[in-house]
Amino acid sequence: MKMKKCRHCSEEILHSAKVCRYCHRKTEKSNIILNMIGLGVLVWIVYGLYENGYLDGLFGDYHSFSSVEDTTCRDLQESATGVELTNGIGDSFKITSVRDSKQISRTDSELVCIGEVMYDGIGDQLRMELSDVDDKIWVSYEIVSNMETLIEEILSFED
Numbered sequence: 001m002k003m004k005k006c007r008h009c010s011e012e013i014l015h016s017a018k019v020c021r022y023c024h025r026k027t028e029k030s031n032i033i034l035n036m037i038g039l040g041v042l043v044w045i046v047y048g049l050y051e052n053g054y055l056d057g058l059f060g061d062y063h064s065f066s067s068v069e070d071t072t073c074r075d076l077q078e079s080a081t082g083v084e085l086t087n088g089i090g091d092s093f094k095i096t097s098v099r100d101s102k103q104i105s106r107t108d109s110e111l112v113c114i115g116e117v118m119y120d121g122i123g124d125q126l127r128m129e130l131s132d133v134d135d136k137i138w139v140s141y142e143i144v145s146n147m148e149t150l151i152e153e154i155l156s157f158e159d
Contacts, residue, residue, distance in 0.1 A: 065137045068130055073101040073113035076128040080141055085119070093119040095141070098126055109133070117143065 002015035009023040020027055065071050065079075077098045086092045101115030109132040117126035127142045 065130060065139065067137070068106075068109055068111050068132050071111055071130055073103050073111070073115070073128070076111070076113050076130060076139070077101040077115050079139065080115075080117070080126060080128060083141055085141060085143060093143075095119045095126070098128075101128065114144070119143070 003012045004015045004017075004027075005011070006013050006020040006023060006025070006027055008025045008027075009020060011020065011022040013020055013022070013027065017027055019025065065075070080095050080098045083095045084092050085095065096118045098115045098117050101113045104112040104114055104127075106112070111130040113128045115126050115128065117124055125144045127144050129138075129140045129142075131138045131140075
């Protein structure tokens, strides 16, 4: 049997022993520096994947729409919660909730809905649009004034 000396108490122990039978301490050095570097690299890789959108389907209530035909205004309404919108002057607003969404128009390649939205304590209307362009699904959200909503609803009744 191959033997070695414990680095703590200098007693002879088996070469394969991980803990000394005399002082009950670990016989091998743990390389904390390498462990920390490895953890840092792992965090860096996961953060890069997250920033590039590769992990979007794993977190939160993220909705991945497969087709316009299979999507409802309720689906769009649910997907809007948590979305951050930016206006033309650089201010951003986070949508806290959407309710009472109604369908404005639907074709084979486009669904347009409108609903009441709350963002940063302000209530308004949210236009939600799902489009299929070149076999890619696009979702857009836009805050609209009540006058624009009224005009759209009037025009939709005429169709």
